Amino acid sequence: MTAQNAQAAGPAVLVLEDGRTFRGSAYGAVGETFGEAVFSTGMSGYQETLTDPSYHRQVVVMTAPHVGNTGVNDEDPESSRIWVSGYVVRDPARRSSNWRAQRSLDEELVTYGVVGISGIDTRALTRHLRERGAMRVGIFSGAAIADDATLLAKVRNAPEMTGADLAGEVATKEPYVVPAIGPDGEAVPIGTAKFTVAALDLGIKGMTPHRMAERGIEVHVLPANATADDVYAVDPDGVFFSNGPGDPATADHQVAVARAVLDRGTPFFGICFGNQILGRALGFGTYKLKYGHRGINQPVQDRTTGKVEVTAHNHGFAVDAPLDKVSDTPYGRVEVTHVCLNDNVVEGLGLLDKPAFSVQYHPEAAAGPHDAAYLFDRFVELMTATTENTATPKNKKSETKSA
Numbered sequence: 001m002t003a004q005n006a007q008a009a010g011p012a013v014l015v016l017e018d019g020r021t022f023r024g025s026a027y028g029a030v031g032e033t034f035g036e037a038v039f040s041t042g043m044s045g046y047q048e049t050l051t052d053p054s055y056h057r058q059v060v061v062m063t064a065p066h067v068g069n070t071g072v073n074d075e076d077p078e079s080s081r082i083w084v085s086g087y088v089v090r091d092p093a094r095r096s097s098n099w100r101a102q103r104s105l106d107e108e109l110v111t112y113g114v115v116g117i118s119g120i121d122t123r124a125l126t127r128h129l130r131e132r133g134a135m136r137v138g139i140f141s142g143a144a145i146a147d148d149a150t151l152l153a154k155v156r157n158a159p160e161m162t163g164a165d166l167a168g169e170v171a172t173k174e175p176y177v178v179p180a181i182g183p184d185g186e187a188v189p190i191g192t193a194k195f196t197v198a199a200l201d202l203g204i205k206g207m208t209p210h211r212m213a214e215r216g217i218e219v220h221v222l223p224a225n226a227t228a229d230d231v232y233a234v235d236p237d238g239v240f241f242s243n244g245p246g247d248p249a250t251a252d253h254q255v256a257v258a259r260a261v262l263d264r265g266t267p268f269f270g271i272c273f274g275n276q277i278l279g280r281a282l283g284f285g286t287y288k289l290k291y292g293h294r295g296i297n298q299p300v301q302d303r304t305t306g307k308v309e310v311t312a313h314n315h316g317f318a319v320d321a322p323l324d325k326v327s328d329t330p331y332g333r334v335e336v337t338h339v340c341l342n343d344n345v346v347e348g349l350g351l352l353d354k355p356a357f358s359v360q361y362h363p364e365a366a367a368g369p370h371d372a373a374y375l376f377d378r379f380v381e382l383m384t385a386t387t388e389n390t391a392t393p394k395n396k397k398s399e400t401k402s403a
């Protein structure tokens, strides 16, 4: 993929694996790219979408017609780079207009070599994906444009999302620590925070450790291939599994780690991919949704309180658990705590006999909405209760250690 600027935009072609073709203008980098075509209904927050590692190997179609108005800054990214493999926008802003803007979105896509297309009927494309389901897609511009049959053959040769094991491709290779944040916004010295959490990075977004840090948690972020021994080496009060790209059916290693955590009764919290892994650890299956949930305006009901939240989603798979009854599992009773009100998809799991829960959506919500931030408080409550109920709470353990 070449990274020339597409300002003097030539033509571009988007080809779906079922043969439907859209012709528009090159946007971002010029060249060719492949991925799973998915649509996001977020009206804002495109920078956070582009840099969410869960979008690795996906070509994101924005249903909002006008994108790029606020440009790009160095404060909003959720990771160190853009992860989407392609970007589809109806009507990109010709210039950015915002006091925080440092660069234009078009330039940023060029910098990261992300091939895009603009000027196509994104509503027709979204309706097609809703009817037929998410599918493979290619975007071609510049020298990559060829006859339709050649392009279609290339798209049909690209890897599928079902069966894709991708967390290891996006996660940190080395562990790192995010210190807790004190009441005045200062970093709390490492080793002195009230709680320590081991967070398995499967494609973690920057806002997630931040949401924990601001609640007084020191977060030890570990690579996707971390073992249960690595997790317990940080002496955690709680274990967290992040969001991430790919098919949860491939995450056997992380399912085994989650089971080890459940066996020991350490408080567990999972988000998105983490929810799917908890589901699998409990014995439920996962399945591919027809076109998934992506956007920052999805209604979810917390069945434990009856409250409805407007939430941020980005998932193409879901947990297959019964909505209408408490399930008996090898780890005790489990209930579906959250459900999507659009389609009754499982959006959260809670164990009744162990300190573990998870949600399928994004309570760290960057970009917002922030309705679901209470789930980080629930994790803190779970760690507080577990620490108080244990004969050797963490502070006593360290006294023993230093004695």
Ligand SMILES: NC(=O)CC[C@H](N)C(=O)O
Binding pocket: 054, 242, 243, 244, 245, 246, 247, 248, 271, 272, 273, 274, 314, 315, 316, 317, 318
């Ligand atoms: N954001 C996520 O963690 C997504 C999880 C999984 N890759 C899915 O598409 O369902």
